[in-house]
Amino acid sequence: MSSNLIYEFCKKIFPINRSITGKGVCETLKIIQGELPSLKIHNIPTGKKCFDWNIPKEWNVNEAYIIDPDGKKICSLKDNNLHLVGYSVPVNKTIELEELEKHLHSLPGQPDAIPYITSYYKETWGFCISHNQRESLKEGNYRVIIDSSLIDGYMTYGELLIEGNSKEEIFISTYICHPSMANNEVSGPALVTFLSKFILTLNNKRYSYRIIFIPETIGSIAYLSKNLTIMKKNIIAGFNITCVGDNKNFSFMSSRDGSTLADKVALNALHSKGIKFKNFSYLQRGSDERQYCYPGVDLPVCSVMRSKYGDYDEYHTSLDNLSFISSDGLNGAFEIYRDIIEILENNFKYTNTQICEPQLGKRGLYPNISSKKTIALVRTMMNLLAYCDGKLDLINISEIIDEPFWDLVEIAKKLESNGVLKKAHNK
Amino acid sequence: MSSNLIYEFCKKIFPINRSITGKGVCETLKIIQGELPSLKIHNIPTGKKCFDWNIPKEWNVNEAYIIDPDGKKICSLKDNNLHLVGYSVPVNKTIELEELEKHLHSLPGQPDAIPYITSYYKETWGFCISHNQRESLKEGNYRVIIDSSLIDGYMTYGELLIEGNSKEEIFISTYICHPSMANNEVSGPALVTFLSKFILTLNNKRYSYRIIFIPETIGSIAYLSKNLTIMKKNIIAGFNITCVGDNKNFSFMSSRDGSTLADKVALNALHSKGIKFKNFSYLQRGSDERQYCYPGVDLPVCSVMRSKYGDYDEYHTSLDNLSFISSDGLNGAFEIYRDIIEILENNFKYTNTQICEPQLGKRGLYPNISSKKTIALVRTMMNLLAYCDGKLDLINISEIIDEPFWDLVEIAKKLESNGVLKKAHNK
């Protein structure tokens, strides 16, 4: 992936004013559907009960700004989607600075940055502003215009189901509810769009794939409330894909369990590439794995990220923009997830067809002269065979015999075609 | 416990000449009964078979002393109960120094100390004497008087059963068979007396309590022989309380298993207070846990002590006296055992009532504005919820999420009253 396709896609969806409901989500999903025609778009009506939650009202906004005492328009949504607190109620009134200040949010420690604030579940309004600009506001009357609406409507999400040879599923989740931020969030849906395209090109897929583009939290809860039984039954590994755009770090955050197949494959993919990464525990979670790993759900879901949400200064501010992410950052993350898919597709458990060591020589698999040198040459093949007991998978054996996973895949395929190994039928 | 009530109680029972049977035990139990009127006093007759053992004869002594060649009375029981070897047979004869020497015990390495010696199961007699005094004895005739009796009588012990909401029991054992020694032993029954008073004040106790004051070894064996079935069925955690009087150390000795609920709670109580302690393995045992953890019994019993028996120079000598122990020492140990009781009473396993994360906001449990700051604020609550799977108890979760046990108790109660958590019914 040396092209900048993913980065270009990020640029396309970055300007959209997304929230957990509303036109921004729909517009984003339409663009994704342009790349993935088989994406299904679902709507859940306002008020629908999803476990402990209800789908909130649909929020849309046409414009929002403040006219300062000098008649200058400031904090305009047209300048930056972050200026308006998400889910702000409609407002059209003139107030004094003192009153306005109660509705302003800024970051004294990052005076140039506009923070990102929402208030989904309590009706209020507010503007986000750089601290420098806030400090320059004069006394006087301010006209506040928020042309927004909160109506009974829908929460919208996208779902792509790809059938493989088995009903067992790999689960991929990403979110589409943040306006105009790059690492968190457009890197996520952009990468997942291109990862989905890659999966669609795979022939003879071993696993099925369940890929969703949802609003964070309420989206995963709503999706689980509709699909929990089948997900619990079929998902063998899952990944919450977010913060995959910058080029500063790799990060790994384990599942709650910490030792699921998803964790094991993700770590193998990172180690195989020799990548150093920041290792986060499940205690440092903050995204939809909160739902996927919750005790009543308990799915095997972890995350490989670049700079993790909450772990970089630009997080949830206007500084998390298109110059914070890069083609290199996105492509590096894409490669890891492509590797994860390929490892999963190839991580079989094999059983020996023979009770003792097979006679490799008669199958052309063993040098005929046995000397000091040749003993070493067949060692990896013999070590692989010695652990193919139908219980250990190739990742396990790769760790035990300290040989790269892909070397073992290649040898195992050769041994399988020679009738020396066969695939084990258990998971 | 800033008062010196426990220390005063130690002073009251210190002078009594206890042994594994006889009037000293009875007198001690009467004084304890003065504090704990519901204490039941039981008698088991001499000769009664208890597993591999038989209750020994009841031993009493009126006076014991030696008249030296100058006519001076030495080694008089009236001066120090330790002078007479426990269970000495009656003697009234005049012997030469050479013969007397065979019956004297002293400690060359601690020349001022009178050692503590007993001979319960072989009939003999002897005197314990400081090595300095022994060295000063002259040749000549010595009159030996031991006015003791060994008769078919009773072994006596005290038992306090306190009913709670559940039949599950916390077991507390201490011993009352050592004459006039402070850390080992009066600190034990004194602390257990006041710990019992504390337990009796608890309202709505989750657990029942089985508290016994017994002679060491034969007492625990006899008690087990009468109560093994019910104890095996009901006891979930137990503590052998001894050596809890001085202020030099804390010590912990694990159960044989090493990872029972008793061990876990004791360690949590010590760690919660930030107490440094000497960690002893079960191999360094020497008291009634020998019986409680024996393979055929196998109860979850451990010990928190101050200076452990055998681990301080004054142990089993006249130097283990009332100046070796202190109010501070006793009260510090009392606090740990009070904490252990309170942790046990509050160490529930909880289950989430919701499949996914509950909506805390609608229950007033979550700040309505989501920003960088507030994400951190609810983290502990969310972490607790994320591990309430009905299998982990609050001690386990406290270790996993690295938050103090009592913080979790408080949050869990709040979440339970809000209907988000419920208690799990398994142990």
Place this chain on the structure above:
Amino acid sequence: MSSNLIYEFCKKIFPINRSITGKGVCETLKIIQGELPSLKIHNIPTGKKCFDWNIPKEWNVNEAYIIDPDGKKICSLKDNNLHLVGYSVPVNKTIELEELEKHLHSLPGQPDAIPYITSYYKETWGFCISHNQRESLKEGNYRVIIDSSLIDGYMTYGELLIEGNSKEEIFISTYICHPSMANNEVSGPALVTFLSKFILTLNNKRYSYRIIFIPETIGSIAYLSKNLTIMKKNIIAGFNITCVGDNKNFSFMSSRDGSTLADKVALNALHSKGIKFKNFSYLQRGSDERQYCYPGVDLPVCSVMRSKYGDYDEYHTSLDNLSFISSDGLNGAFEIYRDIIEILENNFKYTNTQICEPQLGKRGLYPNISSKKTIALVRTMMNLLAYCDGKLDLINISEIIDEPFWDLVEIAKKLESNGVLKKAHNK
């Protein structure tokens, strides 16, 4: 074993020209049978299918040599059995040096050594020669004589079954297919011969013994193909005995599982003697444990060695000769294997006959005066009793209470004869 009996036996069988079939094996087995009259010699015919393998043709050779251009006889089998590549086909022709070179094997890094080379499964011929001698060969015609035969015959092996009280078996395997090398291999069959003699002298054996002298690889595969079911059922520990002759190192190579009874006993024997050893993982295997631990076989087999095959420069060359091994080396290895046998025979699981601690005093097992000193004296006995739960064996308890295995055997026997312990009937 301070005599040099084993070394003398090595000298006797060293000169024989063994291979995986043929007269050398038979002659070696006859000599072993001289020491072990109950050894049974078995023949399996050429072509017989053994799992994935077939018994190869029987190979014999009368003489083999080369006449150089000066008429001098070189590389004569009479000078050193290693000169001829094992399983060389008959040859009688004159060729030029250039052609001869294609059939010569030497070691440039060890110019004085004749390497050891075989070609069992591809028909070819060759000579092994020191690199120095090879460098001195002149241009010209060379007469090559190999008077060998490859015929339908037999593969021969020896088997010694020794019956004990139980059908459970200790398995011992060694190989007899290498010509004229000392550490690898004559040390192996020599040690096993004398170890078998030792086992035969044991009275009232707890276990049965299955001891085999086989050609490496094809021999173990053939033996397993005949005996797998009974071996899987009965063998509780096994040892592949090879490379036990030199005095440089001890080496240990675990079973594939790594924690079988065989591993545990071998490590206990080494630790008990305070022996430092090189610890090899199963990945460094190279002998018949390849078959014994193969997934479909999965027997508990490990190896204690002196210098391990492949881990010393002289390995598989003419330098692995009678001066590389020594009486001290052989006897040291013999002692470890004798200890292993004795530990296995004595490694019982015991159960207490009493629920609580037994009253040792009334059985004369406990000093009657309890004082500081005597408390320490009975500690080991009490610790042993405290862990005799019918599940832990004496090796386990030895590790837990950190006391030597043989001390525990002695105490356990005493306690058993006093009726305080009884043997547990599970494995």
